[in-house]
Amino acid sequence: MQLGKPRAERADARRNRLRLLEVAREMMAEHGTANVTMDSLAERAGLGKGTVFRRFGTRAGIFKALLDEEAHRFQEQVISGPPPLGPGAGPVERLIAYGRVRIEFLIANLAVAQAAMERDIRAPAVEVDMTQMHLRMLLGQADLDVPDLDILATQLSAALEGPLLLYLASAPPVETLDAEPARRLADGWQTLVERLFGIDAPRGTEGDAPQR
Amino acid sequence: MQLGKPRAERADARRNRLRLLEVAREMMAEHGTANVTMDSLAERAGLGKGTVFRRFGTRAGIFKALLDEEAHRFQEQVISGPPPLGPGAGPVERLIAYGRVRIEFLIANLAVAQAAMERDIRAPAVEVDMTQMHLRMLLGQADLDVPDLDILATQLSAALEGPLLLYLASAPPVETLDAEPARRLADGWQTLVERLFGIDAPRGTEGDAPQR
DNA sequence: AGTCTAAACGGACTTTACCCCGCTTATATT
DNA sequence: AATATAAGCGGGGTAAAGTCCGTTTAGACT
CATH class of the missing domain: 1.10.357 (Tetracycline Repressor; domain 2)
Structure with a gap:
């Protein structure tokens, strides 16, 4: 069956993932979970909304x-x-x-x-x-x-x-x-x-x- | 501290509430819960969306x-x-x-x-x-x-x-x-x-x- | 029957998650 | 270094929940 290795996470992907988590933590610290919206998170991280969803799905x-x-x-x-x-x-x-x-x-x-x-x-x-x-x-x-x-x-x-x-x-x-x-x-x-x-x-x- | 009786449900309110439940049941029977959206429910019941929310809150x-x-x-x-x-x-x-x-x-x-x-x-x-x-x-x-x-x-x-x-x-x-x-x-x-x-x-x- | 008022109504508006897809780029291969 | 390509990126688009507020109406009281 051999499904090839998952082909490690690309460097930019990893960078953005970590950045998003970091920013999410910041936003939570400031105003709680409620205000962490996908748009605001993306914007504040300087990334596109699509990226956020690609990284975390939901x-x-x-x-x-x-x-x-x-x-x-x-x-x-x-x-x-x-x-x-x-x-x-x-x-x-x-x-x-x-x-x-x-x-x-x-x-x-x-x-x-x-x-x-x-x-x-x-x-x-x-x-x-x-x-x-x-x-x-x-x-x-x-x-x-x-x-x-x-x-x-x-x-x-x-x-x-x-x-x-x-x-x-x-x-x-x-x-x-x-x-x-x-x-x-x-x-x-x-x-x-x-x-x-x-x-x-x-x-x-x-x-x-x-x-x- | 006498808080007056809740002033029974108005007739039209009751009628609409029952109708909405009925329609919701119908829609569920047809395509499951997923397709019961607030808009479609309201429309199919011939009522405004505001009414649906007023009746059920969420x-x-x-x-x-x-x-x-x-x-x-x-x-x-x-x-x-x-x-x-x-x-x-x-x-x-x-x-x-x-x-x-x-x-x-x-x-x-x-x-x-x-x-x-x-x-x-x-x-x-x-x-x-x-x-x-x-x-x-x-x-x-x-x-x-x-x-x-x-x-x-x-x-x-x-x-x-x-x-x-x-x-x-x-x-x-x-x-x-x-x-x-x-x-x-x-x-x-x-x-x-x-x-x-x-x-x-x-x-x-x-x-x-x-x-x- | 006429009047009054709290309750109900409707539907435009706002917000948000999530989708789509053409463009860009990291990285493996030669 | 050049090339190929899978992966990543961006941001406009969609759908659905929930809000607002001006209009309508049931039903109590006279």
């Missing part, structure tokens, strides 16, 4: 790209960082850790994450795939007596990301978010996972939760 | 309204129908039943549900409130040793609705969906809830699931 694509840059660091931690997030800890512990950090990450980048979903819900959206695959892997490692692990992974990833991206992100186009809902969500996630695995609330004795 | 609003009509029947079943969906059964049983029926409902109306979310994620979306509140209530009735029931309800409703509305609804703007994912999702939901409540899989004896 408006949401820009924010996805922005998010990916961040997500990449995070992903490295997960793959080869120290436990409990990285390998080394038990799967349940890693599940919990993953969720907590992911929630933190999403909250820190809420505006971008929202913008990355806006319009066309469909499409893998915000790195959901990554979460789903990782959960699936950890669920496989923990030996859980559940018939359909794929579905469970899907449901859990929805439980993890959904509240932030959908429910919690209501009303005004959120730009920032304080720490309390973050803690509630993270604790909720932990409880959910623990109960799923039949761990009955390590409450009281353990000095488990000053958590910050 | 494109998604039309589909929400369409969904509500259906959801209303469903809601009645939940509130005063026979168990296990309606009152009379235990809370865990009702949780499971609710999820199963809700999944069925969403799959049956997937295209509309998707359209009801498209653009501006924010806003309570697709009757999520109803699901969330109902789950919250049932969780309260089951005495579950969990600190934050609100969060749990949110997470569960995401786990219930999310997969359908987001992940599963990928690729081509879905118009219909076959029965298999429905069963997997429903079974997955049941398993999830059972494990949450520490019920260890009523497998084997019960004629519950030839599972394919």
Whole structure:
């Protein structure tokens, strides 16, 4: 079948892509995601509108790209960082850790994450795939007596990301978010996972939760 | 603080609202949700575009309204129908039943549900409130040793609705969906809830699931 | 029946994402 | 260096959502 190599990104293309991301960040910093329109972005970057679309395909694509840059660091931690997030800890512990950090990450980048979903819900959206695959892997490692692990992974990833991206992100186009809902969500996630695995609330004795 | 009654809907307003919904249904039946544009809808209904927006506020609003009509029947079943969906059964049983029926409902109306979310994620979306509140209530009735029931309800409703509305609804703007994912999702939901409540899989004896 | 007013109506206007396609250019090959 | 060509570029064009505001009308009250 042999499909030839993707023929590396051309130098000008790369330059423009980076410039556009840079300018997008600037514009966001100034007036939030809302005012980053394709026209204004192109103009301010000194490029044609067509170029913007060629580079990112869609408006949401820009924010996805922005998010990916961040997500990449995070992903490295997960793959080869120290436990409990990285390998080394038990799967349940890693599940919990993953969720907590992911929630933190999403909250820190809420505006971008929202913008990355806006319009066309469909499409893998915000790195959901990554979460789903990782959960699936950890669920496989923990030996859980559940018939359909794929579905469970899907449901859990929805439980993890959904509240932030959908429910919690209501009303005004959120730009920032304080720490309390973050803690509630993270604790909720932990409880959910623990109960799923039949761990009955390590409450009281353990000095488990000053958590910050 | 007496805020006067909302001053019932005017006759012409009601007539036009119903007509628009009717026409929208027709157009959907012919070419799917995609071709229901505000302009064409208005024109075909013989009304001005302004009227359409006045009645529904936004494109998604039309589909929400369409969904509500259906959801209303469903809601009645939940509130005063026979168990296990309606009152009379235990809370865990009702949780499971609710999820199963809700999944069925969403799959049956997937295209509309998707359209009801498209653009501006924010806003309570697709009757999520109803699901969330109902789950919250049932969780309260089951005495579950969990600190934050609100969060749990949110997470569960995401786990219930999310997969359908987001992940599963990928690729081509879905118009219909076959029965298999429905069963997997429903079974997955049941398993999830059972494990949450520490019920260890009523497998084997019960004629519950030839599972394919 | 006549009057009044909040509500509804209509459609031109604005904004924005996204498409198209002729022109330009980086880069591999000779 | 010259050439070929796939990739990139630009910006005018289209479609669709959503806004505005002057005009019309239902229906309450007299």
